[in-house]
Amino acid sequence: MYRLQLHIRVGQNIVPQIQPGVMTKRFHAFIFSVIQRIDPQFAVDLHNRKKRQLFSFFIDEDRILIHSPNKRVIQCLQQGLFEVERIDLRDWKGRIQEMHCKQIHESDIEAAFSTYVTLHFLTPTTFCHGKIYYPLPELYRVFTSANKAYEMATDLMVPPEQLQAIAYRIRIDYLNLQSKQVNFDSFRINGFTGKLELSLKTLTDQEQQLAWKLLVYGSLMGIGYKTAWGMGQTRIEPFEQKHFSNSR
CATH class of the missing domain: 3.30.70.1900 (Alpha-Beta Plaits)
Known part of the structure; x- marks a missing residue:
């Protein structure tokens, strides 16, 4: 199991913590867009997956936790997020300050x-x-x-x-x-x-x-x-x- 932790600086005049709903649905789509940029076929396979999705996330005030048992998911996100540096969900924007990965044995x-x-x-x-x-x-x-x-x-x-x-x-x-x-x-x-x-x-x-x-x-x-x-x-x-x- 892997935990990818992002430390975020949220834009001015934006509520720091996102509640589940439309915004988290957009973040779900954002994750797929990042993975697709790195490995298009893997993104398609994830999207077409019939079983439970291979990642979940929690957005806190100044950090985002992404969990996955799949190493490739984490690798794609690490590479892709390093390139984009910021998260834009239209009504919520944040810049990635730090990124840490922890494998949980x-x-x-x-x-x-x-x-x-x-x-x-x-x-x-x-x-x-x-x-x-x-x-x-x-x-x-x-x-x-x-x-x-x-x-x-x-x-x-x-x-x-x-x-x-x-x-x-x-x-x-x-x-x-x-x-x-x-x-x-x-x-x-x-x-x-x-x-x-x-x-x-x-x-x-x-x-x-x-x-x-x-x-x-x-x-x-x-x-x-x-x-x-x-x-x-x-x-x-x-x-x-x-x-x-x-x-x-």
């Missing part, structure tokens, strides 16, 4: 293991099944989404019945959510943001390790629907604190 995830997990849902999150939205952090849906990120990063897939057995036995210690709607111009999606604290102590040792890995990979790639458009971006503790506390 499975050993890094294992070293940060904790039986107490906090998920911060930073941008509106929802789940979609059969064109129906489910804007609640039901744990089986959280783990099903995380399983897709886990598969992309490790080429391993946890069977649904095992996911179900894990999700149904995890203890929820704290939950605080707010409902938020995302406007993509041509359609709107209801989602949630907030904080979810979990205890994995009700699981076996092996299940604890697996649940931790799933949640970390899921948080890096985003949880739920439209993560490549900026939704479902999640911060997981204590992993972020242990590995990226000095990366701002």
Whole structure:
């Protein structure tokens, strides 16, 4: 798994932080334009991909985090962003000041293991099944989404019945959510943001390790629907604190 971190200087009279919606949809298109400039065929393959997209992003006030399990995605973005130097989304403009890449190994995830997990849902999150939205952090849906990120990063897939057995036995210690709607111009999606604290102590040792890995990979790639458009971006503790506390 890779994290590409961009430090941005936002233009004058522009709101620094972008909320998911039309602007993040434009940034999604911007990412494709950068990749296309470097490797046109790879960009076509990405665009035509039927499975979950190979990147997600979170736009903060002065930085942008892009995650991908695919090295070629990161290579194209590094080269392309170095050439363009600035990001122009019409109503939002920023100049790239610094760019850093970090490879996250499975050993890094294992070293940060904790039986107490906090998920911060930073941008509106929802789940979609059969064109129906489910804007609640039901744990089986959280783990099903995380399983897709886990598969992309490790080429391993946890069977649904095992996911179900894990999700149904995890203890929820704290939950605080707010409902938020995302406007993509041509359609709107209801989602949630907030904080979810979990205890994995009700699981076996092996299940604890697996649940931790799933949640970390899921948080890096985003949880739920439209993560490549900026939704479902999640911060997981204590992993972020242990590995990226000095990366701002």
